[in-house]
Amino acid sequence: MGHDIAPAPTAEDATRSAPKDGIRVCRSDDVAEHADNISRWHQEYEQLSGGVFSGCIREMLVEDGPRLQVFHEYTEQETSQQCGPWSGSVWMGLPDLSRTGEVRFCGRPHSDGVHLMMARASSGFTLRTPRDFGIYGIVADEGWLASRLTGRHGHKLEQLLLHGSVASRALSPSRHSELCFLIEGLLEPVGATTPSGDLCADLVDLLLDSLGDDPTPPSRTALEQRRFDIVMQARRIALRPETAVDGVDDLCERLHVTRRTLQNHFNSVLGMAPKDYLKRVRLNAVRRALQHGSDPARSVHDIAMQWGFWHLGHFSHDYRELFGELPSSTLRRALNGTF
Template sequence: MYTATAHFDDVHLHAGAIQGWQQTYDQLSEGHPHTFLRHVTGERFQVFQEALDTRVVQRGKAPHGRLCLAMSLGSEVSGLFQGQALGGEQVSLLRSDEDFFVQAEQGMRLLAITVDVARFAKLAAYELTDEQLRRLSHSSRLHVPAARLQRARQRLLQVLAHPDPGAAEAWLEQQVLEAVLEVLGQSEDVTRSRSGNKAVGAYLVRRCQELVLEWTEEPLGILQLCEQLKVSRRTLQSAFHDSTGMRPVEYLRAVRLNEARRRLRHASEPSTTVSRVANDLGFSHLSHFAVHYKKLFGERPSQTLGACS
């Protein structure tokens, strides 16, 4: 079993510290972030708590063979999950290898759990109704009564607080599974047809993000993205406005700047230079790249590269 508590000043390092997840965090707010992460990871379960003081886009894939739940630790809406609001009485679901896309607001505090699917299925067959089991196969968001959700939060936070080094891993797993069953046993599906447009918008934003990182030699413009996705400019602009609160050009520039930061931070070859990384990501004017980079991350790209030397 592995336990750790850490603070980070880089969202990329924060994302990489969460074991078992294939994910990328992109910083959207300007300045140095200060984040917090606490996690307990066993062979068949994981619980982690994270706090972010900056706006972040989280994207990636859920761990294989796991059912994953996430809930806000505050009463306010703390972001969008798969294009739908993540509020104080809602739980988000991910299944094994499922892609996810999260818009985390500044100040987000999140509690997340993963459990082994096979182990969970055996228990759920006795604990949950057929309707509740059906929801687990397709729902991305569930509503849970506030009192019930708070009890589950408290149980999970106790697991995180300071697990006794002598505590049996099986006992901790039992606490996590009981919390998950308590949440799911009182849940209601809050997926609505009216939320479909938001989900489509989140999908368009995610696809744009993927495309601009695939076509780095000649960055795609808005019209080219519209052509690739077969949507109107107005549809694309609305998608970005609803999902990110930013214009497409600003958001996608931040995506490329975050990729530049990852490459600078993890540079392993002596031949890696700031100008080479900038050029590889389609920033044709090095001075403009440096200005935007410093504005977003609070340091010059050369400082990021130098810190890894």
């Protein structure tokens, strides 16, 4: 089951982004830059709520033995995330103890408590996160993880992963707290040195225990899969400026669904109306284009028009409401090299 992400990073990308020993901390006031701050990942984030973005990554990477990555990610604004961990790995994600609002994992809302999520890098995954959100990520080599799971529970990794790609399990409050405190201990070691392999293995075993209690995951229905696929297809269309969509009715025609069906699909998968979500996706695309603009002759108007924003006044108002600055300020900072 594909999840609409870009290809996994190359070995060159991994080397370039590899952190030093100890804990690596990266802060950012831009959602796209923040998405690039997790080492070895290839992903795309869109900011969905209005205001200046603030994000922070605290991360450690253990490469002495089986490769293991542990991090905490904080995002102040609502986001839509298309995530791709490093090749050959499995990701496990856990909201932190300050969790607020509803999380949607691959289109499924997690409104009934805290869930431990799991996904193969080969398929990727999506997250829809609320404001003021913190999540822990644990990423391990798939082969090592599979052998450890078999040794502890006698289960195969495929038994835990829905259709071979994703899974999630509800956690008790006590298990949630236990996992969070253990991860925090890894991310704030004495002297900021890389923790021992035994401590990291203890964390992975506790995570597998949490997933392995019930080896049969709840299956995704055909309707759930279709809803998710339609929403992801709509996002792909919105991110192709050469095929600009002229409103929701035009999008419905391209997707061969009724307006009501599209509305229901978006509400189910993202908790948003299609018009609102797709406009924010395109505003984020404009922002990325402005940030990477090296041609001073290319104006804000040119870039906005490319992405289907025909009325510059309305566009500038919407842009400022979402990102907390005018598009001209974004372009100016990019040209001055201050991003």
